Amino acid sequence: MDTNDGVAATGDAAPDSPATATSGVPEFVEVPEAVQAPLPVAELHLHIEGTLEPELIFALAERNGIQLPYADLDELRSRYEFTDLQSFLDLYYANMAVLRTEQDFADMTRAYLSRAALAGVRHAEIMLDPQAHLSRGVALETCVNGVASVLAVSEQEFGISTLLIAAFLRDLSEDSALEVLEKLLAMDAPIAGIGLDSAEVGNPPAKFERLFARAKDAGLHRIAHAGEEGPPSYIIDALEILDVERIDHGIRCMEDPELVERLVNELMPLTVCPLSNVRLRAVDTLNEHPLPAMLAAGLNVSVNSDDPAYFGGYVDDNFAQLRSVIGLSEFDCVRMAANSIRSSFASDERKAELLAELAASGH
Numbered sequence: 382m383d384t385n386d387g388v389a390a391t392g393d394a395a396p397d398s399p400a401t402a403t404s405g406v407p408e409f410v411e412v413p414e415a416v417q418a419p420l421p422v423a424e425l426h427l428h429i430e431g432t433l434e435p436e437l438i439f440a441l442a443e444r445n446g447i448q449l450p451y452a453d454l455d456e457l458r459s460r461y462e463f464t465d466l467q468s469f470l471d472l473y474y475a476n477m478a479v480l481r482t483e484q485d486f487a488d489m490t491r492a493y494l495s496r497a498a499l500a501g502v503r504h505a506e507i508m509l510d511p512q513a514h515l516s517r518g519v520a521l522e523t524c525v526n527g528v529a530s531v532l533a534v535s536e537q538e539f540g541i542s543t544l545l546i547a548a549f550l551r552d553l554s555e556d557s558a559l560e561v562l563e564k565l566l567a568m569d570a571p572i573a574g575i576g577l578d579s580a581e582v583g584n585p586p587a588k589f590e591r592l593f594a595r596a597k598d599a600g601l602h603r604i605a606h607a608g609e610e611g612p613p614s615y616i617i618d619a620l621e622i623l624d625v626e627r628i629d630h631g632i633r634c635m636e637d638p639e640l641v642e643r644l645v646n647e648l649m650p651l652t653v654c655p656l657s658n659v660r661l662r663a664v665d666t667l668n669e670h671p672l673p674a675m676l677a678a679g680l681n682v683s684v685n686s687d688d689p690a691y692f693g694g695y696v697d698d699n700f701a702q703l704r705s706v707i708g709l710s711e712f713d714c715v716r717m718a719a720n721s722i723r724s725s726f727a728s729d730e731r732k733a734e735l736l737a738e739l740a741a742s743g744h
């Protein structure tokens with residue numbers, strides 16, 4: 382690991398040109414950062430339905446005989462202009478209509494993992510929104526088994542260890558969430574934890590106190606979106622009422638210095654998603670993103686892609702823009718990669734393996 386200031390990543394790999402005296406290239410020329418392997422990271426904040434790329438949406442629609450309300454890819458892409466979280470969620474839920482069979486869920490998962498492997502992801506904790514599929518008449522077994530069947534071979538095929546997290550939609554009732562959780566437990570679904578997502582404002586953590594208590598009882602990990610659009614008090618409530626182990630986003634903690642101090646002291650992981658925050662207008666531009674201030678405050682932050690098909694990039698794209706647009710140093714990138722691994726729910730053995738890989742990565 383080096384601690385040099387980051388050089389802007391161009392995204393274009395330089396041609397292979399060994400720096401020999403005879404090639405005319407001085408021997409001391411360093412390998413440009415762009416040709417280095419990506420940082421090995423754990424992706425901790427990823428909605429699998431948010432990885433549905435436009436091409437796959439069209440392919441699945443055709444396979445399932447579904448008429449999309451867009452004439453072509455360009456028309457679909459023209460809708461990816463969001464004004465806030467809800468404007469995104471409307472499209473995100475609408476596009477799920479193409480997911481009908483186990484094969485559809487498996488294909489989506491496989492597409493994410495193969496792209497994530499190129500992005501440097503070595504461990505992924507993947508959220509699935511079962512209620513968004515049940516409400517369309519897709520069985521729980523269909524979505525869970527479709528995703529899980531590919532996760533089961535992910536380490537072997539993609540070198541990515543995985544865990545599945547059932548995320549519950551906070552704009553629905555707690556009773557609905559409890560009913561689905563009981564079904565997941567009864568079918569022995571391979572879930573490692575539960576999450577809380579969807580429309581945040583007006584749906585505070587306290588609404589899901591019984592759900593999270595039940596999940597804890599069942600030995601499940603607990604995470605929740607908080608402080609994406611919602612106030613800092615939602616972060617406090619997620620910690621105190623839901624007893625979460627990680628906060629998804631959490632960027633609005635910066636409005637409450639006492640909360641920041643608490644999060645620092647507790648080493649509470651915050652899974653930050655910079656490109657998502659810009660696209661959903663939680664921040665105006667990447668330059669105004671609080672991530673550098675969060676790092677300076679000593680918060681345990683990691684970089685994640687959230688819904689990469691909708692927000693302009695996977696985790697490597699997030700890092701590349703942080704380097705090139707706001708000049709984030711290589712030291713901070715490596716620090717966040719290490720945070721992501723340490724904050725994961727992977728086994729201690731797997732974490733040690735990944736930290737060793739990070740140390741040997743040359744970053």
Ligand SMILES: Nc1ncnc2[nH]cnc12
Binds near residue numbers: 428466579688
């Ligand atoms: N960024 C996000 N916030 C809340 N719910 C989501 N579901 C998918 N992406 C989300």
Ligand SMILES: [Zn+2]
Binds near residue numbers: 426427428606629687
């Ligand atoms: Zn999210």
